[in-house]
Amino acid sequence: MPYKFKSRATADLIMLDATARRLLEIVGKDTEGPGIITAEQIPGALAALEQAVRAEEARRAEAQQDEDEQDHGDATAKGEGVSLRQRTAPFVDMLKRSAAEGRDVTW
Structure with missing residues (x-):
């Protein structure tokens, strides 16, 4: 079920279940039932998301470097998949715009 x-x-943001749950877990929110990120909590949520994005990018870069050193991967398979930065972009935008206006985000 989508969130x-x-x-x-902002306009409503509809997100698939798995992605929404992952983002809510990153920001420390319960994934069961409705919830809220208050305007006061948004800076912390943004910091947690950015930290998770940086950690994933570091893991991807390390994996890519290991693959390049081993030279065993298929060249067309490199870089596949949607990154966490791409998945978080609409949510981060919503959080930033909400913070700017002092508004809460609910689901």
Whole structure:
């Protein structure tokens, strides 16, 4: 079941279940039932998301370097998959815009 994030500062954001759950876990929110990220909590949520994105990018870079050193991978398979940065972009935008207007984000 998809999640529907709402804020009075932005349009609604609909996100698939697995992605939404992962993002909510990163920001330390319960994934069961409705919830809220208050305007006061948004800076912490943004920091947690950015830290998770940087950690994933570091893991990907390390894996790519290991693969390049071993030279066993298929050249067309390198870099496949949607990164966490790409998945978080709409949510991060919603959080930033909501913070700018002092609005909460609910789901």
